[in-house]
Amino acid sequence: xxxEPLIFELSKPGRRGxxxxxxxxxxxxxxxELQRDRLDWPEVSEIxxxxxxxxxxxxxxxxxxxxxxxxxxxxxxxxKINEAVVRDPRFANLHPLQDPATxxxxxxxxxxxxxxxxxxxxxxxxxxxxxxxxxxxxTGVLIARxxxxxxxxxxxxxxxxxxxxxxxxxxxxxMAGFEVVTLPSDERGNVDLAALRQLVGPxxxxxxxxxxxxxxxxxEHIQEVVQIVHEAGGLVYNDGANFNAILGIARPGDxxxxxxxxxxxxxxxxxxxxxxxxSGPVGVRAGLEAYLPSPHxxxxxxxxxxxxxxxxxxxxxxxxxSFYGNVGMHIRAYTYIRMxxxxxxxxxxxxxxxxxxxxxANLRDRFEVAYDRTCMHEFVxxxxxxxxxxxxxxxxxxxxxxxxxxxxxxxxxxxxSEALMIEPTETESKESLxxxxxxxxxxxxxxxxxxxVVTSAPHNTEYKRLDEVSANRNLNLRWRPSQEPKVPVAAD
Numbered sequence: 001x002x003x004e005p006l007i008f009e010l011s012k013p014g015r016r017g018x019x020x021x022x023x024x025x026x027x028x029x030x031x032x033e034l035q036r037d038r039l040d041w042p043e044v045s046e047i048x049x050x051x052x053x054x055x056x057x058x059x060x061x062x063x064x065x066x067x068x069x070x071x072x073x074x075x076x077x078x079x080k081i082n083e084a085v086v087r088d089p090r091f092a093n094l095h096p097l098q099d100p101a102t103x104x105x106x107x108x109x110x111x112x113x114x115x116x117x118x119x120x121x122x123x124x125x126x127x128x129x130x131x132x133x134x135x136x137x138x139t140g141v142l143i144a145r146x147x148x149x150x151x152x153x154x155x156x157x158x159x160x161x162x163x164x165x166x167x168x169x170x171x172x173x174x175m176a177g178f179e180v181v182t183l184p185s186d187e188r189g190n191v192d193l194a195a196l197r198q199l200v201g202p203x204x205x206x207x208x209x210x211x212x213x214x215x216x217x218x219x220e221h222i223q224e225v226v227q228i229v230h231e232a233g234g235l236v237y238n239d240g241a242n243f244n245a246i247l248g249i250a251r252p253g254d255x256x257x258x259x260x261x262x263x264x265x266x267x268x269x270x271x272x273x274x275x276x277x278x279s280g281p282v283g284v285r286a287g288l289e290a291y292l293p294s295p296h297x298x299x300x301x302x303x304x305x306x307x308x309x310x311x312x313x314x315x316x317x318x319x320x321x322s323f324y325g326n327v328g329m330h331i332r333a334y335t336y337i338r339m340x341x342x343x344x345x346x347x348x349x350x351x352x353x354x355x356x357x358x359x360x361a362n363l364r365d366r367f368e369v370a371y372d373r374t375c376m377h378e379f380v381x382x383x384x385x386x387x388x389x390x391x392x393x394x395x396x397x398x399x400x401x402x403x404x405x406x407x408x409x410x411x412x413x414x415x416x417s418e419a420l421m422i423e424p425t426e427t428e429s430k431e432s433l434x435x436x437x438x439x440x441x442x443x444x445x446x447x448x449x450x451x452x453v454v455t456s457a458p459h460n461t462e463y464k465r466l467d468e469v470s471a472n473r474n475l476n477l478r479w480r481p482s483q484e485p486k487v488p489v490a491a492d
Contacts (some may be wrong), residue, residue, distance in 0.1 A: 003054050008479045017046035040481045061406045067432050071378045071409035071421025072214055074244050074266035082332035091331055096323040107308035111297050113334045122253025123283030128330055129321045133243045136261030136280025137172040138473045142317045143259055144206045144235045144290045156205035161415040162191050163415050164213035166239040189217040189371035192223050203233040214413045215371050216378040226256035243267045245377035248346025258285050268333035277326035290314040351426035352377040359424055362437045366444035370416040378423035380416050391447040391454045393418040399457035403439040
């Protein structure tokens with residue numbers, strides 16, 4: 001198969017794949033300082049565009065193609081009903097600057113989504129403004145900072161982060177100006193209570209915990225953990241990355257959690273952003289609503305008439321997103337929740353947990369298990385047994401590509417040597433799970449009897465292993481007009 005050229009390399013002068021409509025606003029000459037002699041845009045016909053991007057799509061792995069057990073990412077199937085709803089012209093043609101009086105329908109949807117997320121999680125209020133999970137994390141930490149500042153408690157400059165927490169937590173805390181203190185796990189994968197009691201104190205602003213954690217385990221001491229932090233005057237932030245495991249079963253707000261972000265792409269089936277508009281709503285307990293980002297949405301009833309309007313919370317941390325341009329994600333999540341209902345959402349988590357434990361039960365005899373107890377929606381294997389024969393976690397991940405399976409998360413969490421973090425989600429059939437089990441068991445056999453088959457994988461993909469060191473040292477991420485067009489060559 002030939003290497004697909006870049007769209008710029010397919011360009012031929014004079015070809016056109018689209019015709020723009022006549023402008024519906026007065027034409028205005030572009031200022032001279034913004035004008036350029038050449039734009040170097042690709043000139044391609046419509047059929048060139050269609051074939052190019054179709055060919056590229058066939059080279060990618062996606063949840064619509066095959067199993068995607070990427071731990072801590074919850075790569076669940078995105079129901080197509082979500083796309084049908086969000087593409088309704090009455091949603092698709094809205095503009096962020098139009099008068100709110102003319103957009104009451106979508107504002108009602110957003111308000112109801114806020115309320116549904118609050119009910120599902122046990123929080124007092126929810127903001128939809130954050131545009132991604134990490135953005136939601138930052139919002140939550142800024143709320144914690146504002147809370148302590150308002151009380152004059154400026155000495156609280158440390159945030160405790162368990163070593164089993166979601167990987168972005170330390171960076172988020174540091175970005176908000178806090179000192180990060182790592183909190184170790186105990187022998188069962190819980191927060192080490194003795195270490196917590198030793199590290200918490202008057203300088204503790206918050207604990208950022210992920211529960212269930214990245215080991216795929218429910219913290220058996222979560223209420224005691226919350227109590228210890230609260231008694232020291234700190235807040236407890238829960239990373240919602242693994243919320244898919246507890247829908248309809250446990251509400252973080254009921255456990256004493258103060259702040260939590262949601263990942264709509266992980267829990268409520270919206271597409272993963274991929275750098276585009278995502279959504280990371282943040283929920284807060286009673287007493288923290290005043291710190292939510294501005295503008296916030298509320299429902300107002302006057303003389304029997306209901307309207308939805310924007311307002312600025314009293315002690316708001318301010319605007320963290322220019323517009324609610326990620327409203328498409330809100331519409332998809334709203335559709336997902338309404339389609340499932342309360343009983344359906346609980347079944348989502350029950351099925352996700354069942355699927356993970358089914359895989360674990362069928363693989364624990366061939367791989368080491370980091371913390372071998374009942375898991376939640378994901379679990380962590382270790383390739384330390386296979387490493388004795390020279391086969392590492394990365395090799396196993398590469399070999400899985402030959403079976404049409406996307407690799408799991410590898411080498412995370414960092415506290416597990418040769419980690420393989422596996423999350424099947426609730427959307428996979430038993431047949432799909434059995435195929436994955438068969439592939440993993442075959443790879444385990446190969447690691448013992450013919451390790452070179454694994455260490456030299458993948459064998460069936462268009463591209464083999466990259467020289468990752470060279471790729472990182474010699475980044476080439478953009479096309480430049482000075483480059484000579486590449487001639488397609490046959491793949492190795």
